[in-house]
Amino acid sequence: MTTCVSDFCRLDRRKRAIVDAARTLFIEQGYERTTVGDIVEKAGGSLSTVYKVFGSKDGLLEAVVFEKAGSGEAIINRTMSQGGSPAAVLHRLTEELRAYFLDPEMVALVRIVISRSIEDRNFAQLFYERTATRTDRALARMFAQWQQDGVEMVGDPEMLAEIFLDLIVSDLHVEAILHGSERTHSPERVRARTEFFLAGTNLADR
Incomplete structure (x- = not known):
């Protein structure tokens, strides 16, 4: 033994x-x-x-990529468990998901996936399922839970999840394709984006 x-x-x-x-x-x-x-x-x-x-x-x-490229689901669940208003939770989530998806190693792996997707579409699809799709679903569950708790918001949970995730993932795609860009990712700009989202969804004061 x-x-x-x-x-x-x-x-x-x-x-x-x-x-x-x-x-x-x-x-x-x-x-x-x-x-x-x-x-x-x-x-x-x-x-x-x-x-x-x-x-x-x-x-x-596959072993390399999928070990690193888990979804942000754990981040979302942990942030939700910490409590706070929807606005406070979303601000924390923006910071944590941004740090996760814009980690240099994650960006480098996404570049590899983009390159491999030309020859292997199934590989790219599996990567997407294990990253963006799982994160999107976790966000949708979060918004749905708030709705069940009586929080009023503009938009259905699935749509809000897509829009919120795009605020972050769009930067990942820019970094992966352009190897850095003139777009600023300062904390102030990230917070301003989140405030804009909160205002549009009527969650700013929730």
Whole structure:
């Protein structure tokens, strides 16, 4: 039993090292220019281990991308649990989701997904489902809960979720495509966008 546990732990550490090495190289060199040999050289181990655990370089890319690119659902649930008025919750959410989606590593991974989507539409669709779609649904549930609690607002929960998420994700797309832009992402501008959303939805004083 001890031997089995020890072997499992070694394999887990090896997988961790391979994924970490792959993420670093994919971001630094790009997916297409990185070979499995490059990853093995950086992580240690063997080619056979990579192919046994991940199947292919594409399988390794999936492991890298989907480990990092979880949805913002956990952020939304945590922020809601902290309580406060809808306006206060939405201001906190804007800050936290912006930091999450505009993290340099997330932006770099989105660039890889955009590139891969040309050859593999299913991969891009799966990425979208695990990120934006789950986050959008969590936001819709939040707005629906407020409605059930008697909070008056302009618009249905699904539409409000889409608009609110677009305030943040649009910046992610700009950063991913343009590798930085003249658009400012200052806290003041982000807060102004949220205030505009609150005014339009009649949630500013809620």
